[in-house]
Amino acid sequence: MMGAVIHQLTTVTRGIRTKTTEIPQEICSADLPKSVRKNLQSKKKRVHMAYYGCQLKGTLKAPYMSSPATNDAENMNDDIKTFSPLTVIGWVKPFIVKLLNDPDQKFTNPGDFRLITCTEVDTNGFGWLLKRDQKNPIEKTLEEEDEEGTKSFSKNHAIPKKKHVIQMIYCGSRYSGMQINKTSPLPTIEGEIISALVKAECIPEICATDLKLVRFQRCARTDKGVSALAQVVSVRLFENNVNTVETINSYLPPEIRVIGVKRTTKGFNSKIRCDARTYSYTLPTFALSRDTSSVPDSSFRLSREDFHYVNRLISFYKGTHSFHNFTRDKLPDDPSARRHMYQISCSEPFVRHGVEFARIVITGQSFMLHQIRKMVGLIIAVVKGVVTPEFLPLSMTLKKTNLPLAPALGLVLECTHFESHNRRCYSSHSSRTVTWEEFLPTTEAFREEKIMPVIIDGELTDLSFSNWLQQFSGYTFLVI
Numbered sequence: 001m002m003g004a005v006i007h008q009l010t011t012v013t014r015g016i017r018t019k020t021t022e023i024p025q026e027i028c029s030a031d032l033p034k035s036v037r038k039n040l041q042s043k044k045k046r047v048h049m050a051y052y053g054c055q056l057k058g059t060l061k062a063p064y065m066s067s068p069a070t071n072d073a074e075n076m077n078d079d080i081k082t083f084s085p086l087t088v089i090g091w092v093k094p095f096i097v098k099l100l101n102d103p104d105q106k107f108t109n110p111g112d113f114r115l116i117t118c119t120e121v122d123t124n125g126f127g128w129l130l131k132r133d134q135k136n137p138i139e140k141t142l143e144e145e146d147e148e149g150t151k152s153f154s155k156n157h158a159i160p161k162k163k164h165v166i167q168m169i170y171c172g173s174r175y176s177g178m179q180i181n182k183t184s185p186l187p188t189i190e191g192e193i194i195s196a197l198v199k200a201e202c203i204p205e206i207c208a209t210d211l212k213l214v215r216f217q218r219c220a221r222t223d224k225g226v227s228a229l230a231q232v233v234s235v236r237l238f239e240n241n242v243n244t245v246e247t248i249n250s251y252l253p254p255e256i257r258v259i260g261v262k263r264t265t266k267g268f269n270s271k272i273r274c275d276a277r278t279y280s281y282t283l284p285t286f287a288l289s290r291d292t293s294s295v296p297d298s299s300f301r302l303s304r305e306d307f308h309y310v311n312r313l314i315s316f317y318k319g320t321h322s323f324h325n326f327t328r329d330k331l332p333d334d335p336s337a338r339r340h341m342y343q344i345s346c347s348e349p350f351v352r353h354g355v356e357f358a359r360i361v362i363t364g365q366s367f368m369l370h371q372i373r374k375m376v377g378l379i380i381a382v383v384k385g386v387v388t389p390e391f392l393p394l395s396m397t398l399k400k401t402n403l404p405l406a407p408a409l410g411l412v413l414e415c416t417h418f419e420s421h422n423r424r425c426y427s428s429h430s431s432r433t434v435t436w437e438e439f440l441p442t443t444e445a446f447r448e449e450k451i452m453p454v455i456i457d458g459e460l461t462d463l464s465f466s467n468w469l470q471q472f473s474g475y476t477f478l479v480i
Contacts, residue, residue, distance in 0.1 A: 159204060159214060159236065160236040160238045160239075161236055162238075163234060163267075164234070164263055164264060165261070165264045165270065166235060166261050167258070167259050167260035167436075168228070168256065169229050169257050170189055170256040171450040171451050172222060172225055172226045172228065173255075173458075174255065175192075177221070177223050177224045177226070178218055178222040189231075193256070195251065196248050196249075196252045196258075197237070200247045200248045200251055202248065211235075214235050214236040215235060217233065217234045217269050217271050219234075219270040219274050219277075220416060222411075223369065225409055227411070227450075227454075228412065229412060229415070230415045230416045230436055230443070231416070232270045232274070232416050232434060234264065234269055248261070254450075255450055257446065259443070264432045273418055273434075274416050274417065275365070275419050276364060276365055276416075277363070277364060277367065277417070278362070278417070279361070279362055279411060279413055280361045280412050281361075281372060281376050281411050282358070282359050282410040282452075282455050283406075284355060284356065284459055285349050285356045285358050286356075287465055287469060288307075288346070288380070289306050290383055295466050296355045296466065301349070302356060302358065306383075307358075310346050310379065311345055313379050313392070315344065316392045316393070317375060321338070321396045323337055323371055323396070325396070326378075326395075327368035327369050337368070339364055339365060339366060339367065339368065340364060341362060344361070344363070346360050346361075355456075361414070362375070363415075370405055373407075373411060374405055377403060377405055377406040378391075378392065380404070380469075381403075381404055381472065384472055386477075402476065404472070406468065407468050410465075412451060421434060422435065
């Protein structure tokens with residue numbers, strides 16, 4: 001038999017109202033199958049239920065708990081697959097149907113709700129989690145996601161509901177970063193992209209001021225002056241145009257190009273699904289020399305000894321470290337300051353207009369504001385003898401130190417990696433992968449035509465790096 005049950009159930013409908021209802025006596029006396037009782041757990045667990053829909057709470061004795069609870073929304077799907085529906089659904093479904101159809105509850109559309117799981121929510125309690133199918137936080141299968149349409153949110157407007165990825169490249173020298181800054185009138189890459197999407201009728205104009213309506217999300221938030229050869233944006237778009245890429249580009253300036261637009265899965269988020277990001281930092285090799293030279297010189301070439309010395313220094317960054325001193329407003333014990341670097345190296349030098357340059361290439365899981373530029377700045381400080389090599393590990397442990405910020409001009413987002421997402425697509429025989437191989441000729445041509453001339457001219461004409469190196473004569477690494 002079910003055992004003693006407290007005959008009350010509280011309904012919470014996301015802040016709409018709260019109501020206590022008596023549980024019918026016939027439900028309390030229901031029998032559970034023997035096979036179900038074997039799967040019930042006596043150990044009490046908690047679960048976080050901050051999802052869409054409504055939550056039903058009640059209490060019963062501990063032996064009648066459901067499958068293991070989880071606080072991870074992504075892993076919850078696995079629990080649902082192993083969870084026997086007979087455990088709770090068969091027992092409580094008649095009451096749930098009655099409750100959802102109760103006009104006093106004011107559910108907008110009870111038919112859209114379905115029971116997802118049941119789990120304990122307090123020391124003696126259990127809970128049912130009901131979700132709207134259209135707002136289920138657990139990502140649906142690829143087949144289900146093909147059935148999306150256009151959603152109306154007012155009488156006069158409609159927003160697209162088909163998720164796409166936009167792959168784009170740009171030279172950021174004229175822009176104040178990737179992300180729109182509502183408090184600043186300065187131009188941004190996102191501002192240009194959103195304007196082009198509206199003009200191309202890919203999104204309605206009303207969404208330009210509220211990007212949440214189209215689930216807009218950038219993969220990497222590049223800083224002011226930083227360029228990209230592999231930026232990704234996930235966004236819901238209308239599919240009105242046959243040549244979407246050409247249409248969007250017709251409304252973009254030449255230093256910003258969309259190179260690919262394709263459908264993706266409904267739950268795809270370009271920031272979350274990105275496994276790693278690769279950046280390069282191009283700089284004149286005299287900045288990496290232990291020589292005192294600090295101006296472009298066509299006769300200067302980096303010695304092999306200094307080249308290998310730089311690679312030994314920057315290899316320190318590999319692995320997981322606390323980079324709280326390499327960004328803003330981070331404390332040493334802040335877990336978000338811990339970042340993992342997969343690879344970092346200095347490439348072989350190359351010559352442009354008689355001046356030798358090199359690229360520092362770094363691949364990491366994620367990066368914070370100014371992190372790479374301060375990583376490069378600290379390496380140059382060590383090379384120039386401003387601080388000793390022993391200062392590198394100290395920068396990760398000191399509470400606060402003032403690290404030099406290298407110029408933004410040479411920083412380029414080289415690649416964004418989506419291996420986990422692509423493997424999932426391959427296993428489902430889906431073509432909705434995010435890859436860059438097919439665009440390599442286009443990206444390399446854009447690098448040579450748009451990005452490299454700006455970097456080279458910035459050094460040869462404006463003496464960008466030479467002027468920056470002058471600060472080291474009076475630079476103080478403030479330690480607190």
